[in-house]
Amino acid sequence: MKLHKQSSMTQRRDEETLSGQNSPYLSKTPKHPRSLPRSINYLFKEQRLLFILVGILIGSTFFILQPILSRLGPPQELHPFHALTANQQRQSFQFHRTSSFGAKTGRVPVGIGRRRLRIVVTGGAGFVGSHLVDKLIDRGDEVIVIDNFFTGRKDNLVHHFRNPRFELIRHDVVEPILLEVDQIYHLACPASPVHYKYNPVKTIKTNVMGTLNMLGLAKRVGAKFLLTSTSEVYGDPLEHPQKETYWGNVNPIGELLAATAVV
Numbered sequence: 410m411k412l413h414k415q416s417s418m419t420q421r422r423d424e425e426t427l428s429g430q431n432s433p434y435l436s437k438t439p440k441h442p443r444s445l446p447r448s449i450n451y452l453f454k455e456q457r458l459l460f461i462l463v464g465i466l467i468g469s470t471f472f473i474l475q476p477i478l479s480r481l482g483p484p485q486e487l488h489p490f491h492a493l494t495a496n497q498q499r500q501s502f503q504f505h506r507t508s509s510f511g512a513k514t515g516r517v518p519v520g521i522g523r524r525r526l527r528i529v530v531t532g533g534a535g536f537v538g539s540h541l542v543d544k545l546i547d548r549g550d551e552v553i554v555i556d557n558f559f560t561g562r563k564d565n566l567v568h569h570f571r572n573p574r575f576e577l578i579r580h581d582v583v584e585p586i587l588l589e590v591d592q593i594y595h596l597a598c599p600a601s602p603v604h605y606k607y608n609p610v611k612t613i614k615t616n617v618m619g620t621l622n623m624l625g626l627a628k629r630v631g632a633k634f635l636l637t638s639t640s641e642v643y644g645d646p647l648e649h650p651q652k653e654t655y656w657g658n659v660n661p662i663g664e665l666l667a668a669t670a671v672v
């Protein structure tokens with residue numbers, strides 16, 4: 410009985426196999442039991458392997474040739490500011506050879522030493538500003554100078570023009586500007602009575618709107634802020650140079666008001 414049941418099952422399986430082979434609806438040929446794994450099969454189909462090999466070949470050719478071609482390429486384009494005299498170029502070259510930024514950056518291991526700060530100096534092309542820029546660059550920081558060249562000069566900063574840590578932007582602080590910085594030294598302003606009077610309204614705008622814009626920037630990016638004043642606030646000084654203890658020589662109420670008060 411058991412034997413009979415088994416043989417009838419085998420017969421049914423054989424029939425199913427046969428009918429399957431002859432069926433017109435069979436879409437795929439049955440897989441060979443010993444065929445390669447599916448992923449390798451996939452690779453060999455539709456010339457995929459060929460495309461992969463060509464891709465690898467192109468990629469490796471590019472990476473092998475790229476350093477060689479860049480060495481053979483034309484010399485680096487000169488910065489527009491480097492239309493200098495031979496003497497100035499020599500000085501600039503000397504600066505780059507001896508300057509501390511060149512010597513320091515390559516040797517300090519990553520993660521050791523102070524974090525490099527990005528600092529904006531407004532009015533950085535002026536007398537005080539340009540000396541401040543020198544100090545900050547020597548210290549190893551990145552400096553962005555904003556100046557409208559009202560009284561400042563590019564000559565004050567020309568020795569930094571090739572320095573990758575230095576940027577110069579011609580910009581009037583009366584207009585807002587957005588930069589990602591850590592510190593702001595705000596020095597941009599006409600710096601003497603002659604210049605204050607040249608355009609008094611503009612002087613007020615620079616002082617008020619310029620300072621507001623820079624304070625706004627400091628607030629937005631969380632930067633520290635330093636605002637400079639002028640030695641003019643001391644009046645006509647009675648001593649030179651003025652020490653920190655010097656109180657100035659100023660009549661804070663003006664001569665006319667003082668005369669009225671006496672009367």
Ligand SMILES: O=c1ccn([C@@H]2O[C@H](COP(=O)(O)OP(=O)(O)O[C@H]3OC[C@@H](O)[C@H](O)[C@H]3O)[C@@H](O)[C@H]2O)c(=O)[nH]1
Pocket residue numbers: 531532533534535536537538555556557558559560561562580581582595596597598599600615637638639640
């Ligand atoms: O609207 C202006 C006016 C002036 N400036 C710049 O501000 C700089 C002022 O520098 P100057 O050489 O004329 O003057 P100083 O360096 O002596 O003045 C410095 O000390 C005195 C302070 O009152 C000044 O704010 C400060 O810059 C110049 O580079 C000038 O171009 C602006 O960028 N925007």
